Amino acid sequence: xKKMTITLSVFLLWGSMGCKPSTVDQEDFxxxxxxxxxxxxxxxxxxxxxxxxxxANNLHNALLALEANPIEANLATARTAxxxxxxxxxxxxxxxxxxxxANSYDPNTDTWPTDYVQMDSLLASTNPxxxxxxxxxxxxxxxxxxxxxxxxxxxxxxxxxxxTARQKTYMINLSTDLKNSCSKLLNDWVTPxxxxxxxxxxxxxxxxxxxxxxxxxxxxxGLIGIxxxxxxxxxxxxxxxxxxxxxxxxxxxxxTTDFKNNIMGIQNVYLGKYxxxxxxxxxxxxxxxxSLDNKIxxxxxxxxxxxxxxTMYYEDAIVPPGQRVQIQQTMDALATLKTxxxxxxxxxxxxxxxx
Amino acid sequence: MKYIYSxxxxxxxxxxxxxxxxxxxxxxxxxSGGGLATVFDETQGAFGHExxxxxxxxxxxxxxxxxxxxxxxxxxxxxVNSGLGPxxxxxxxxxxxxxxxxxxxxxxxxxxxxxIRLSVPGKDAQGQVSSVDGFGGxxxxxxxxxKQPEGTVEISYIDSIVTYLEGTTVTLRKPTxxxxxxxxxxxxxxxxxxxxxxxxFGLGLLESIPEATILGFADENDTDGDxxxxxxxxxxxxxxxxxxxxxxxxxxxxxxxxxQSAGAFHQDMGITTxxxxxxxxxxxxxxxxxxxxxxxxxxxxxxxxxxxxxxxVPARRNVTNPEIKRGQALFKETGCANCHKPVVxxxxxxxxxALSNQRIQPFTxxxxxxxxxxxxxxxxxxxxxxxxxxxPPLWGIGLFEKTNGxxxxxxxxxxxxxEEAILWHGGEAEKTKSSYMKLSVSERNALxxxxxxx
Numbered sequence: 001x002k003k004m005t006i007t008l009s010v011f012l013l014w015g016s017m018g019c020k021p022s023t024v025d026q027e028d029f030x031x032x033x034x035x036x037x038x039x040x041x042x043x044x045x046x047x048x049x050x051x052x053x054x055x056a057n058n059l060h061n062a063l064l065a066l067e068a069n070p071i072e073a074n075l076a077t078a079r080t081a082x083x084x085x086x087x088x089x090x091x092x093x094x095x096x097x098x099x100x101x102a103n104s105y106d107p108n109t110d111t112w113p114t115d116y117v118q119m120d121s122l123l124a125s126t127n128p129x130x131x132x133x134x135x136x137x138x139x140x141x142x143x144x145x146x147x148x149x150x151x152x153x154x155x156x157x158x159x160x161x162x163x164t165a166r167q168k169t170y171m172i173n174l175s176t177d178l179k180n181s182c183s184k185l186l187n188d189w190v191t192p193x194x195x196x197x198x199x200x201x202x203x204x205x206x207x208x209x210x211x212x213x214x215x216x217x218x219x220x221x222g223l224i225g226i227x228x229x230x231x232x233x234x235x236x237x238x239x240x241x242x243x244x245x246x247x248x249x250x251x252x253x254x255x256t257t258d259f260k261n262n263i264m265g266i267q268n269v270y271l272g273k274y275x276x277x278x279x280x281x282x283x284x285x286x287x288x289x290x291s292l293d294n295k296i297x298x299x300x301x302x303x304x305x306x307x308x309x310x311t312m313y314y315e316d317a318i319v320p321p322g323q324r325v326q327i328q329q330t331m332d333a334l335a336t337l338k339t340x341x342x343x344x345x346x347x348x349x350x351x352x353x354x355x
Numbered sequence: 356m357k358y359i360y361s362x363x364x365x366x367x368x369x370x371x372x373x374x375x376x377x378x379x380x381x382x383x384x385x386x387s388g389g390g391l392a393t394v395f396d397e398t399q400g401a402f403g404h405e406x407x408x409x410x411x412x413x414x415x416x417x418x419x420x421x422x423x424x425x426x427x428x429x430x431x432x433x434x435v436n437s438g439l440g441p442x443x444x445x446x447x448x449x450x451x452x453x454x455x456x457x458x459x460x461x462x463x464x465x466x467x468x469x470x471i472r473l474s475v476p477g478k479d480a481q482g483q484v485s486s487v488d489g490f491g492g493x494x495x496x497x498x499x500x501x502k503q504p505e506g507t508v509e510i511s512y513i514d515s516i517v518t519y520l521e522g523t524t525v526t527l528r529k530p531t532x533x534x535x536x537x538x539x540x541x542x543x544x545x546x547x548x549x550x551x552x553x554x555x556f557g558l559g560l561l562e563s564i565p566e567a568t569i570l571g572f573a574d575e576n577d578t579d580g581d582x583x584x585x586x587x588x589x590x591x592x593x594x595x596x597x598x599x600x601x602x603x604x605x606x607x608x609x610x611x612x613x614x615q616s617a618g619a620f621h622q623d624m625g626i627t628t629x630x631x632x633x634x635x636x637x638x639x640x641x642x643x644x645x646x647x648x649x650x651x652x653x654x655x656x657x658x659x660x661x662x663x664x665x666x667x668v669p670a671r672r673n674v675t676n677p678e679i680k681r682g683q684a685l686f687k688e689t690g691c692a693n694c695h696k697p698v699v700x701x702x703x704x705x706x707x708x709a710l711s712n713q714r715i716q717p718f719t720x721x722x723x724x725x726x727x728x729x730x731x732x733x734x735x736x737x738x739x740x741x742x743x744x745x746x747p748p749l750w751g752i753g754l755f756e757k758t759n760g761x762x763x764x765x766x767x768x769x770x771x772x773x774e775e776a777i778l779w780h781g782g783e784a785e786k787t788k789s790s791y792m793k794l795s796v797s798e799r800n801a802l803x804x805x806x807x808x809x
Contacts, residue, residue, distance in 0.1 A: 097399045102760035104466040107427070107450065113436055115429035118500045125501065138439070138446050138499070139465050140429050208756060218398040218757075225400060237422060245434045 024287045032284055033212055033353060039278035040219065040269065041199045047274050048092045049186045055085030056179040059147075063175050066160065067168045075160040079151055083254060085178075086144060090258045091274075093229075094265030095222045098195045099188035107139050109181050112248050114149050115140035122170070129170045134177045145249070147174050152251035155313065203355050216349045219281070223266050224341045230262045231334030235314075239327055244315035255314035260307040263334070267300050285345070288352055292344055299340055303333040382714060387750045387809070388557055388668030389701070389713025399757050401669040402455035402556040406709035409665060413707070420662025423655045424448040424455075428624055430499040431647050438650025440625040441502040441634070441641045442495035444470045448659070451552035451623065455666060456751075456758035458552035460530075460768025462508035463496040468552035469768060470494070470623060471508055471532060474734055475544050481591040482598065483608075484546070484735045489539050491635055493622045502641045506537040512769070517778050519792055519799075525778055529729070530769050538640075548732040549767040550605055554758075557750055558603070558612050559664030561717060563710045565702035566600050572696065572720040583693045583783050585722040588738045588745070593617070593630045602721050605766045606736035607745035613660040620651055620659075628656045665707060668750050671716070673808050682805025685798055690787035694746045696720045718749035718809065727781020730765065742782055753807035773806050774799075 024032065062078040089110065092100070100106055118141055127133055134142055150167045152158055163171075189195050202209035202216075209215040234255075238247045249255045267273070272280025286293040309326040310317050317323040386393045391407035405417045427447045428439035444467070445451050451458045451468035458468020471494040477485035486492040490505050498504045512528035519525075532547055575586045588601040590608035599610035609615040617630035625635055627648040636642050673679050686692055695718040704711040723743040733741040744766055752773060755762030763769075764776035780788040794802065 101399055101454070104453075107447075108465060111427045111446075113427070113429060113433070115433065115439075117430035117433060122500050127500075138427075138497070139450070140427050140446065141500075214397060217396075221396065221398040221400050232418070233422060 029284075029287055029352075032279060032287060033216075035279040036272060036281060036284055037202065037212070037215060038200055039272045039280065041196050043276045043278055044268055044272060044274045045092075045095055045098075045199075046186070046189050046196060047276075048088060048268070049182070049189060052085065052088045052092060053179070053182040053186050055081070055088050056175065056182045059085050060172070060175040060179055063147075063168070063172045066163075067172060070160040070163065070168075072160050075151070075158075075163075079156070079252070082144070082147060082151055083252065083257070086249070086252075086254060086258065087261050089144070090261035091265035091268060093262050094226045094269050095219065096225065097218050097222050098199070100185055103184070103188060105181050105185045109143040109178055110145075111139035111143055112145055113140065113246070114145050119146060119149070123164070123166045129166070129173055131173045131176045131180070134170075134173055142174065142177060144178070145251075147171050147178075148249060148251045148254075152253075154251060155253050156251075212355050213349065213353045216353050217346070219269060220341065220346050220349055223269060224338055224346070226262050227266060227334055227338040227341060230259050231331050231338060234259060234262075235327060235331055235334075238315070239318050239324070239331070242319055244319065247315040247318070250313075250315050253313045256307055256310045256317075259314075259330075260304060263300070263304050263307070263337075266337075267304065270296065270300060281345070284352070285348060289348065292348060296337075296340055296345060299333070299337040303330070303337050306330040306333045384674040384716070385670040385672070386714075387671050387716045388560055389709075389715050391709035392557070392560055392667045392713065392715075393670045394667040395670045397669065397672060397754060397757070399454055401754050402554060402666065402751060402758055404667045406559070406665045406667050406707070408709045409707075413661070413665070416658050416661050417665050419655070420658035420660070423651075423659050424452075424662055428626060431643065431645055431650060438624075438626045438647065440495075440497075440499040441643045442498045442504055442636050443625040444493075444495055444497060444623045446624065448619065448624075452555050454758040455556055456554045457755055457763060458759075458768070459761075460510070460549075460551050460763050462510065463504075469508070469510075470550055470552075471496075471534070472548040472550060472734070472736075474546045474548075475542055476546070478735075482589075482737055483591065484737075487542060487545065489639060490537075490541070491622075493635075494534060495622075495625065495635065498641060502643075503538045506534040506541075509533040509535050517792075519796075521796060523796065525774060527775055527778060528769055528771075530767055546732075546734040548734045548736070551763060551766060551768040553605065553747065554751060554755075555663050556666040557668040557715075557717065557748065558666065559704075559707060559710045560668065560701055560713065560715050561602055561719075561721065561748065562612055562664060563701040563704045563707075563713075564602075564699055564721065568699060568702075569600065569602070569721050573722055581693065582786055583690075583724070585694065585720055585724060586738070586743065588723050588736070590614075590737050601737065601745075604736075605745060605747075606739040606743065607721060607723055608737045608739065612663050613657070616660045616663060617656055620656065626650045629653050630656070664710070668715070668717075669754055671808050672753070676804075676808070678801045679805045679808050681798070682801035682803070682808075685794065685802045686805055689790040689794070689802070691791075692718075693787070694720055694722070694724055694784070695749055696746075716750060716809075719746045722746060724784065725782035726779075726784060729781050730779060732766075749806065749809050751809065753809050773803055 059081040062081040066074040066078045150171050198206045198208045199215055203212035247255050249258050270281045272278045282293050306329055310323050312323050394404040426436050428436045430439050431437045439446055459466055460469045461467045462469045473487045473490050473494055474484040475487055479485055494505050496504050496507050510530055510532055512530050515527050517525045517527055532549055573585045573587050575584050577584045588607040589598045590601040590610050592599045592610045593614055601607040601610055603609040603615045617628045620626040620628050621631035621635055627634055627650045629649050632648045634642055697716055697718055699715055699717055701710055701713045723739050723745055725742045726744050731741040761771055765779055770776035770779055777791055
């Protein structure tokens with residue numbers, strides 16, 4: 001009987017907790033739903049694309065300086081500019097929807113692998129390598145990776161003096177092409193007919209997102225998508241085949257940093273924290289389910305930190321003994337995070353954001 | 356006597372327990388792809404999910420196919436993804452089938468998804484229309500650096516206005532195509548057929564529909580007098596080396612996904628496979644002379660075909676909404692459902708249980724229908740004549756805006772909305788289009804909303 005009483009009390013207590021209004025009332029929660037979306041649009045997505053545009057300008061200027069004065073210091077500056085821009089781009093891949101997807105900015109700037117045959121014949125030709133020529137080239141001759149190949153060579157063995165005049169012209173105009181793509185991508189978000197309005201007016205006049213739930217699901221699917229792409233594609237494919245040839249960004253040795261930045265992009269979106277910390281998905285989740293929020297935040301942090309254990313170049317780390325244990329641990333952390341996003345965060349959105 | 360009544364009662368009870376046909380209304384209408392091949396995702400990634408229930412090995416193969424479908428290919432010889440071209444239309448599957456969905460009706464650009472089939476009158480040994488000397492059966496409008504493409508495509512549109520009874524107007528655009536700068540003269544009797552990349556999900560379910568079901572829909576001579584014929588096409592299977600019922604391609608001339616995929620690698624990307632081991636430009640000056648065939652490993656071609664077979668169909672949305680219900684009834688009443696068959700049952704598929712014996716809602720009969728002269732390409736494709744096109748599946752069409760931006764419809768992407776696509780219907784569908792045009796504004800909206808729920 002005593003046991004029964006205790007059980008009953010626990011049940012009643014649990015019941016009363018269940019009946020208690022959640023930590024925020026519905027009106028606050030409704031406002032929060034709008035704030036999170038507005039903050040994501042203005043201070044995560046657009047802010048990231050602004051930085052990407054700035055990064056492209058910096059890279060372009062650094063390449064001009066390298067052309068004017070081909071010294072090692074200028075080569076180092078250009079490499080840093082490439083990596084900085086790359087860092088922003090990889091973070092932006094946590095929200096690969098909207099114009100970046102619909103208007104092909106992703107393949108136009110970030111196609112892999114390098115096409116050595118075509119690049120060699122291009123550089124050996126008399127093609128003027130102008131920006132309009134580049135726009136007409138196949139995707140593998142555009143974007144980040146041909147620039148990376150010329151700037152870094154194999155793991156940075158390229159010297160400033162060894163870069164030919166043709167290579168410099170090609171690189172500089174590639175960077176102009178990149179700049180143009182970044183500028184157009186930003187404009188697609190902020191100049192009429194601006195995509196940002198579709199995001200902010202989801203469920204309230206947007207023709208793409210008829211319900212708020214749709215933009216939230218789009219965002220969450222973006223997070224799940226990049227988590228899967230890194231853990232089950234970018235890392236796993238070379239890991240399984242032990243083939244350094246299929247690792248992305250091998251010339252700069254930047255692959256692990258690329259992967260980590262992808263997951264930092266998840267954190268930016270989830271926390272609503274890119275440069276300014278504002279309302280994010282974490283606030284929405286915490287308002288209804290604090291333990292789920294804790295779980296997601298912990299798993300994101302664990303995944304991000306796990307990359308630091310991979311200290312070798314990724315293309316070396318996959319070859320036994322390399323650092324296969326560390327890589328497996330990171331892939332496991334990503335699998336855990338993906339499962340939580342897919343089986344807990346997504347249902348949370350479906351349950352609590354119905355309008 | 357008492358015993359007799361008891362006996363009858365027991366007999367009745369037993370009769371009640373006999374299997375009864377499942378009530379049609381009791382099915383969940385959201386399940387477009389059946390129980391395991393329907394996915395609940397209405398975002399831009401809605402077309403990219405694998406079917407449920409795959410074993411670990413199949414799951415891996417699907418993943419490998421997925422990666423290969425997305426990879427950009429590069430000029431041979433290369434350590435990774437070698438074999439692009441020398442001539443091609445695009446560099447990866449995904450470049451045309453964007454997000455596993457539809458394409459953009461432009462040609463010769465990195466995001467283009469329109470290609471032009473070429474022929475001259477006459478038939479080859481397999482019964483296909485004759486290809487063009489020096490060009491083959493398709494215009495490759497791009498080439499690797501230093502190789503001259505076969506030509507470029509100029510697309511222009513002429514607008515026309517359609518007016519509903521109440522005065523509302525819709526602008527339709529009719530395309531015309533010209534081939535500019537051919538690398539050598541084109542024959543005077545050249546025939547062109549523009550083809551826009553279709554979406555690629557749900558194909559395994561379509562492949563699993565029994566031939567008997569499709570042939571059962573056929574009524575080539577319209578013996579039932581309903582004005583709708585429905586004609587089966589038979590294309591060449593390069594694997595079995597015989598003619599088989601066509602299901603895929605815009606003229607239903609491809610018997611299966613393997614042939615369709617290998618054909619696309621060969622003609623659209625210039626990549627040789629075990630089904631097509633000779634370069635598309637063999638015998639032309641652009642030929643690379645490399646002995647690297649097949650450029651795509653057999654396992655990768657098979658994995659891509661498997662990937663396409665095992666992509667789920669997005670679930671329908673808002674199926675209980677009264678306006679959408681009204682639209683659904685109008686879809687049937689106006690006659691749309693005569694060709695766009697709402698419900699079809701797949702057959703037994705031993706290899707992939709998720710596709711096996713499923714009640715699916717593809718909204719197609721996979722047959723050819725005369726769509727009238729305005730849509731004609733005036734060119735044969737196996738048994739299809741110029742006016743005849745395969746009924747395209749309608750599942751997923753309500754999501755194209757999310758997966759592909761502007762949702763282009765019809766074989767050449769001339770329609771920029773579902774409404775425009777309906778208004779282009781002619782031939783056998785003329786009567787149905789007229790019924791649609793006589794509907795009130797609210798009825799038309801209901802019908803369009805129903806289509807957007809697919």
